[in-house]
Amino acid sequence: MRISGGAARGITLQTPKGDTTRPATDGMRQAVFSSLAARVPGARFVDLFAGSGGYGLEAFSRGAEAGVFVEKNNRAARCIAQNIEAVARSVRREPAALRLVTMDALAWSPQPGEAPDLVFVDPPYGIIPETGPRLFARMEADAWFAAGADPVVVFEMPGELELQPPGWTCVKRLGKGARQPTVCFFRKTRQ
Numbered sequence: 001m002r003i004s005g006g007a008a009r010g011i012t013l014q015t016p017k018g019d020t021t022r023p024a025t026d027g028m029r030q031a032v033f034s035s036l037a038a039r040v041p042g043a044r045f046v047d048l049f050a051g052s053g054g055y056g057l058e059a060f061s062r063g064a065e066a067g068v069f070v071e072k073n074n075r076a077a078r079c080i081a082q083n084i085e086a087v088a089r090s091v092r093r094e095p096a097a098l099r100l101v102t103m104d105a106l107a108w109s110p111q112p113g114e115a116p117d118l119v120f121v122d123p124p125y126g127i128i129p130e131t132g133p134r135l136f137a138r139m140e141a142d143a144w145f146a147a148g149a150d151p152v153v154v155f156e157m158p159g160e161l162e163l164q165p166p167g168w169t170c171v172k173r174l175g176k177g178a179r180q181p182t183v184c185f186f187r188k189t190r191q
Helices: 026-039 054-061 074-091 125-141
Strands: 044-048 066-070 098-101 118-121 152-158 168-174 181-188
Touching (some): 026 054, 026 152, 026 168, 026 181, 044 054, 054 066, 074 098, 118 125
Parallel strands (some): 044 066, 044 118, 066 098, 118 152
Antiparallel strands (some): 152 181, 168 181
């Protein structure tokens, strides 16, 4: 697995051995970031269920200002820490702009100054039907976003799943096939 674009393009990411994580494919990340394009430079992000940190590190490589990685698996978190160092070194930026939190993504909330513009969500597929709605509800209840913000939640899931969280609309879906990974881009529903 490699960074596919930006200043750290080509950097290999460490991934935990075994089946504790399911990293997003390079092709899927490329498609996601082609769709996000101008929203990434200067953005703040959170990468939930971060695994190897691929989505967040891709954003950092492409000019995101800062971000948080949330991963509860200790082995995966160690890989993320190594990947943060490698990507920060490659882009010649301080790794302090990136924070790693080892905890359950459903228990995390942004600290002051961490309101994200982009939220990357790539949970184990089996927990999405329960976790997806809870996560969107938590984002609203805990006021994750700055007033007047227009955040994008990038949610990877199997093609056969449909999420329709109250107050959010899937404005774009990448990927094809019921059994294939897809990504939904959610934005707040306009009133």
